[in-house]
Each structure stands twice: as C-alpha cells, then as structure tokens.
Amino acid sequence: MMKILVAVKRVVDYAVKIRVKADKSAVETSNVKMSMNPFCEIALEEALRIREAGAASEVVAVSIGPAQCTETLRTALAMGADRAVHVDAGAAPVYPLSVAKILRAIVEEEKPGLLILGKQAIDDDCNQTGQMVAGLLRWPQGTFASKVVLDKEKQVATVEREVDGGLETISIDLPAVITTDLRLNQPRYATLPNIMKAKSKTIKKISPADLKVELRSDIEVVQVTEPPQRKAGAIVSSVDELIHRLKDEARVL
Amino acid sequence: INTLVLGEHDGGFVKPSTLSAVTAASSISKDNSISILLGGSGSALEKAVSHAASFHPLISQVLVADSDILMHPLAETWADLVHLLQQKSGYSYIISASSSFGKNILPRSAAILDVSPITDIIQISEPHLFVRPIYAGNALCTVRYTGTDPCMMTIRSTSFPIPSIQADSNHDAAPISQVDLSIFNKEKSMKSRWLKLTSQETDRPELGNARVVVTGGRALKSADNFKLLEKLAEKLGAAVGATRAAVDAGFVPNDLQVGQTGKIVAPELYMAFGVSGAIQHLAGMRDSKVIVAVNKDPDAPIFQVADYGLVADLFEVIPELLEKIPQKK
Structure with missing residues (x-):
C-alpha cells in the first residue's frame, strides 16, 4: 500500500506579534515561540486521515532546517506520523528551490504515492514549494486543496481547489503533489499518551549532501523593514456626518 | 530586455490583474518588449486577443495559444507551455499576477527552468531588486534576484495600477502571433483533468x-x-x-x-x-x-x-x- 510523505516547516508561532531586527537583517526569531506552520498541520492531518481510512500504510514527516526542526518533527510524530526525516541544513535560510530539490531527492528514495504540503508557510509567504517539487518530479499537482477524495483502485485523487472565482475540481493521477488550504480539515491535537509514544519513534537525520543536493541560492535578502503604519483617523458621530465626509472630504462616494 | 506576461481572460476581456502585471513589467525598464500570452480557444479567446492587442501601446505582442487543452488553467500544461516559450524566445522576465492562476503555474514553471521565483511583489525598485510582504504584511522584505534569466515573479495587482488609456488611443494594435502547439496537441497521456468550477454567480465586481x-x-x-x-x-x-x-x-x-x-x-x-x-x-x-x-x-x-x-x-x-x-x- 502506498506511503504518504508530508513536509512540515518550523516557523514563528502564528500568535506571536513579530518584530523586525534593529539591523534590518531579518525578523527576530531568537527567544520567540516557534511552532509547526499551520498549513503543514493541515497537510499532516490529511495524510493521517487517509491512512486511517485505509488508503495508505505509512505517513512519513520530513522537515528541512536547523537542529530545532526535530521539535517540529516530534510534534508530527505525536500527532500520528509513523516516522520522520530531518534534513539538517544548518542555520542559514533554505529557499524554496533548494527545499524542492531536497524533497525530490527524498521522494526518489521513499517513493510515496502522495506528497502533501501546506500551500504556504506563514513566515515567508512564498506559496511555491509544492508547485516546484511537482514540477521537478513532473507529477501532477492539486494546490490549495479544500477537499481530497482518493480512489484507491484507479490511483486517482479528486481535488477541490480554492481559486479566486470559487471552487475548482480537478482529477489527478497518483503519484501526485497536494498542497493544503485552510478549509481542508481541522488538525488534531497530540494527546499525552501519543506524545509519550512519539518519543520512541525514529527521526532519521541526513544532510543535503547525503541527498546530493547542493544548497545554492539565486535570491538574496537585502533588508527587512517594518511596513508603513497607518494613522487612526477621525471618529464621526453619525451616519449623516460619515456620508458627508466620504462625499466631500474623501471624495469616494 | 523582453518580458512574457502570463495572461488571464474572462468573458472576452483580459483580466485587470493581468493588465496590472503589464504595468509591473513596464516599470522594470522603459526598454522592455512586453509579450502577453493568452490561451484557450473559441470566440472568447479571439475577443480577449483583440482586447489585448489594442489595449495599450505598452503591449508589444500578443501570443495566442489556441488549444482546447489550454481552456482550463491546469498547471501541468501551462507550465510546459511556458517552458516551450522560454526555450524559443529566451525571456529576461516572466511575470504573472499573484492570482490563484499565477500562484499555481509560475512556481512550477520556474522549477522546471531551474530558477527561483519571487512571489507577491509590491514594488520594483531596480530591475532585479524587489519588495515583497512577508509575515502577512507585518514586515516588508527587499530581495535581489541574482540568478540567470528568466527572472520569474508574481505581482500583487493592487500595487500596480492598470495602465491608463490616453485620450488619443489610436495607437497601432500590437502584432498577434500564434504559438506553434504541434507538440502539445499530440499530447502524451494527461496526468490531470479539469472537472468543474463552482462559483457564486453575481453581478457585483470581483x-x-x-x-x-x-x-x-x-x-x-x-x-x-x-x-x-x-x-x-x-x-x-x-x-x-x-x-x-x-x-x-x-x-x-x-x-x-x-x-x-x-x-x-x-x-x-x-x-x-x-x-x-x-x-x-x-x-x-x-x-x-x-x-x-x-x-x-x-x-x-x-x-x-x-x-x-x-x-x-x-x-x-x-x-x-x-x-x-x-x-x-
């Protein structure tokens, strides 16, 4: 039966109010709560549900980044992933093209029937990695999925996608890449027994070099700044005053 | 320099977000030859092509990919089309709006072309220097593209106004050229199929x-x-x-x-x-x-x-x- 590979990213927790470093080099990430990217939680949840429905035999979680990624993988294992792979890429940022090449190498090794990822990470908001691995592998892609139905016999996935004008439905042959949108599912919490159980599951550590992927980048971050702040305007006292000011002052009515 | 804009059309008109991508392309350099790619088939495509050709002098060429398999925005076919066009014309830039169409297709083609795409650009400061929001706009990131051509990006359409049409808009229509899709039409087995689009029918603007x-x-x-x-x-x-x-x-x-x-x-x-x-x-x-x-x-x-x-x-x-x-x- 097929295996599902899920990529999970460690990011600044979504509830943290982020701060830009004084030297404008990046957003402050030291002494800040880090968590699994919320879209990746949805990706993992979907993989677990597919396995629980009997359409997959194993869910493997992979994370690429510094040593602390093992914490994120431990969470994935506690949620229910069977095992994990940590690609230790050191502290330097790894851009989506390199991430995609690393994932391609792991796919070639693990040979999953599905690769599921979040549609984007809430730190760099790139929304690229899933599409890029799919392109490298020449696999079909179902991005921004809000519903996934697998046909085990035909080896086909029907994917409902959130697009600008509504919902699009496509059908893709397996193996395929799916990226998840918010509406797909509500991820579970790891229970205490499962957190305990996760401690005995394995996290295999490898390096990009082991996968014969050279980390290079054709993008350079020049600076990170605060966005311009909006000033609070006037409080109006009535609907009449509001209409008057929108008409005569702002001239938008 | 030359730029390929991946175009979207609806009801016989080029979408406003695509026209914003043309504005973005024109802000890279005054000396930029901008080709806009439109795909699909039938009278809707024909109408959109003439709309694009006569819309603004900034558009130097309209590329028409007339095929039923491009009627629907499947990433697999569109990314292959972009690959084909890049091999033929060697664009310096490939741009689309960061619509669900652009976000689906452009990164896939970038990976196939082995370059890093840049998502959601809100400002073009220099030909290879861009500003984009990160952390949901709670910070702005200035990035430099140091890779080889093509530089591929999606732009946030609200940051690039649609080119204004001059009063004396009797400029020559841009030349229209058909993309040779012979290799496409003999298409190998398709790994993805478009089934349907469910949308809220409404007269209100998008x-x-x-x-x-x-x-x-x-x-x-x-x-x-x-x-x-x-x-x-x-x-x-x-x-x-x-x-x-x-x-x-x-x-x-x-x-x-x-x-x-x-x-x-x-x-x-x-x-x-x-x-x-x-x-x-x-x-x-x-x-x-x-x-x-x-x-x-x-x-x-x-x-x-x-x-x-x-x-x-x-x-x-x-x-x-x-x-x-x-x-x-």
Missing part, C-alpha cells in the same frame, strides 16, 4: 479588483444578515467581503474572505461592519485608500487603522446608509 468593498465580521451574526450587507454593496457598486471569523461561522463562503489567509484587497473605499480588526484581517486590507469602520466596541483595533470610525450598532447604521446613500448608476 472582490480582488472592486473599487469599493463592504465587509462583515462575526458581529453580523448570520448568513441572513449578510444579505443586508449585499444590499448596501449593490447600492455602492461594491464587492462583499468577510472576515475569517464570519467565514468560519459559516455565514459566507470562503472566497469572500479578506485577510492573510484569504484575499488581499486595496480598494478606494473599504467599509468594515462589525469587524474587530484582527492582525490577520488587517493584513488583507491595510492598503485600502479610505477605511471606514463601524463597530459597537469603541476599543476595537480596527479603529486604529480607520480613516473614519463610527461607534454604533451596525444593524442601525446599515439601514440608515441604505436610505441615505445616493444610488450608483
């Missing part, structure tokens, strides 16, 4: 491009009450938006969601009713020109970004607005 947006939050309390907002939208010629909380409560479908995880809008007038102003919502509308907030709670964070705030019950304010706002023709 949320992403509307001049006026009225948005409701959880305080609207029900799907029925959103109808009140729809009436106001009709009167203003506006699109209706919603917060994630309102979507999660099931009042409206998700494609109305404005915010970090929904649509990014920047209309001339944004009116928020019963919206508290969560960070994730502000990320989707902070670039609106004029923001109006109506909320019972005087401490709602939305008032900190509103140009005009009214502390009042929306269920009293909306009917009064409906009565007093002049009808849009």
Whole structure:
C-alpha cells in the first residue's frame, strides 16, 4: 500500500506579534515561540486521515532546517506520523528551490504515492514549494486543496481547489503533489499518551549532501523593514456626518 | 530586455490583474518588449486577443495559444507551455499576477527552468531588486534576484495600477502571433483533468479588483444578515467581503474572505461592519485608500487603522446608509 510523505516547516508561532531586527537583517526569531506552520498541520492531518481510512500504510514527516526542526518533527510524530526525516541544513535560510530539490531527492528514495504540503508557510509567504517539487518530479499537482477524495483502485485523487472565482475540481493521477488550504480539515491535537509514544519513534537525520543536493541560492535578502503604519483617523458621530465626509472630504462616494 | 506576461481572460476581456502585471513589467525598464500570452480557444479567446492587442501601446505582442487543452488553467500544461516559450524566445522576465492562476503555474514553471521565483511583489525598485510582504504584511522584505534569466515573479495587482488609456488611443494594435502547439496537441497521456468550477454567480465586481468593498465580521451574526450587507454593496457598486471569523461561522463562503489567509484587497473605499480588526484581517486590507469602520466596541483595533470610525450598532447604521446613500448608476 502506498506511503504518504508530508513536509512540515518550523516557523514563528502564528500568535506571536513579530518584530523586525534593529539591523534590518531579518525578523527576530531568537527567544520567540516557534511552532509547526499551520498549513503543514493541515497537510499532516490529511495524510493521517487517509491512512486511517485505509488508503495508505505509512505517513512519513520530513522537515528541512536547523537542529530545532526535530521539535517540529516530534510534534508530527505525536500527532500520528509513523516516522520522520530531518534534513539538517544548518542555520542559514533554505529557499524554496533548494527545499524542492531536497524533497525530490527524498521522494526518489521513499517513493510515496502522495506528497502533501501546506500551500504556504506563514513566515515567508512564498506559496511555491509544492508547485516546484511537482514540477521537478513532473507529477501532477492539486494546490490549495479544500477537499481530497482518493480512489484507491484507479490511483486517482479528486481535488477541490480554492481559486479566486470559487471552487475548482480537478482529477489527478497518483503519484501526485497536494498542497493544503485552510478549509481542508481541522488538525488534531497530540494527546499525552501519543506524545509519550512519539518519543520512541525514529527521526532519521541526513544532510543535503547525503541527498546530493547542493544548497545554492539565486535570491538574496537585502533588508527587512517594518511596513508603513497607518494613522487612526477621525471618529464621526453619525451616519449623516460619515456620508458627508466620504462625499466631500474623501471624495469616494 | 523582453518580458512574457502570463495572461488571464474572462468573458472576452483580459483580466485587470493581468493588465496590472503589464504595468509591473513596464516599470522594470522603459526598454522592455512586453509579450502577453493568452490561451484557450473559441470566440472568447479571439475577443480577449483583440482586447489585448489594442489595449495599450505598452503591449508589444500578443501570443495566442489556441488549444482546447489550454481552456482550463491546469498547471501541468501551462507550465510546459511556458517552458516551450522560454526555450524559443529566451525571456529576461516572466511575470504573472499573484492570482490563484499565477500562484499555481509560475512556481512550477520556474522549477522546471531551474530558477527561483519571487512571489507577491509590491514594488520594483531596480530591475532585479524587489519588495515583497512577508509575515502577512507585518514586515516588508527587499530581495535581489541574482540568478540567470528568466527572472520569474508574481505581482500583487493592487500595487500596480492598470495602465491608463490616453485620450488619443489610436495607437497601432500590437502584432498577434500564434504559438506553434504541434507538440502539445499530440499530447502524451494527461496526468490531470479539469472537472468543474463552482462559483457564486453575481453581478457585483470581483472582490480582488472592486473599487469599493463592504465587509462583515462575526458581529453580523448570520448568513441572513449578510444579505443586508449585499444590499448596501449593490447600492455602492461594491464587492462583499468577510472576515475569517464570519467565514468560519459559516455565514459566507470562503472566497469572500479578506485577510492573510484569504484575499488581499486595496480598494478606494473599504467599509468594515462589525469587524474587530484582527492582525490577520488587517493584513488583507491595510492598503485600502479610505477605511471606514463601524463597530459597537469603541476599543476595537480596527479603529486604529480607520480613516473614519463610527461607534454604533451596525444593524442601525446599515439601514440608515441604505436610505441615505445616493444610488450608483
């Protein structure tokens, strides 16, 4: 039966109010709560549900980044992933093209029937990695999925996608890449027994070099700044005053 | 330098977001030959092609990919088409709007071409220096592209106005050229198939491009009450938006969601009713020109970004607005 590979990213927790470093080099990430990217939680949840429905035999979680990624993988294992792979890429940022090449190498090794990822990470908001691995592998892609139905016999996935004008439905042959949108599912919490159980599951550590992927980048971050702040305007006292000011002052009515 | 703009069209017209991508392309350099690619088939494609060809002198060429297999925006075929065009013409830039079409296709083609794409650009500072929001717009990141051609990017259409049409718009129409799709039509087995698109049929403008947006939050309390907002939208010629909380409560479908995880809008007038102003919502509308907030709670964070705030019950304010706002023709 097929295996599902899920990529999970460690990011600044979504509830943290982020701060830009004084030297404008990046957003402050030291002494800040880090968590699994919320879209990746949805990706993992979907993989677990597919396995629980009997359409997959194993869910493997992979994370690429510094040593602390093992914490994120431990969470994935506690949620229910069977095992994990940590690609230790050191502290330097790894851009989506390199991430995609690393994932391609792991796919070639693990040979999953599905690769599921979040549609984007809430730190760099790139929304690229899933599409890029799919392109490298020449696999079909179902991005921004809000519903996934697998046909085990035909080896086909029907994917409902959130697009600008509504919902699009496509059908893709397996193996395929799916990226998840918010509406797909509500991820579970790891229970205490499962957190305990996760401690005995394995996290295999490898390096990009082991996968014969050279980390290079054709993008350079020049600076990170605060966005311009909006000033609070006037409080109006009535609907009449509001209409008057929108008409005569702002001239938008 | 030459640029390929991946075009989208609807109802025989090039979409406004694609025209914004043309503006972005033209801001890279004055000396930029801009080709716009349109795919599909039938009379809708024909009409869109003539619209593109005559729309603005900035467009130097219209490339037509006329094939049934391009009728629907499947990433696999479109990415292969982009690959084919890049091999043929060696573009310096490939640009699309960061619509669901562009976000789906452009990164896939970039990987096939072995370059890093840049998502959601809001400013082009130098030919290879761009500004893009990160952390849902809570920070801005300036990035330099140091790779080989093509430099591939998606642009946020609200940051690049549609090129204005001069009064003496009798410029020569841009040449139209057919893309040779012979290798495509002999297509190998297709690994993906388009089945359907379900959309909310409406006469109102599309949320992403509307001049006026009225948005409701959880305080609207029900799907029925959103109808009140729809009436106001009709009167203003506006699109209706919603917060994630309102979507999660099931009042409206998700494609109305404005915010970090929904649509990014920047209309001339944004009116928020019963919206508290969560960070994730502000990320989707902070670039609106004029923001109006109506909320019972005087401490709602939305008032900190509103140009005009009214502390009042929306269920009293909306009917009064409906009565007093002049009808849009």
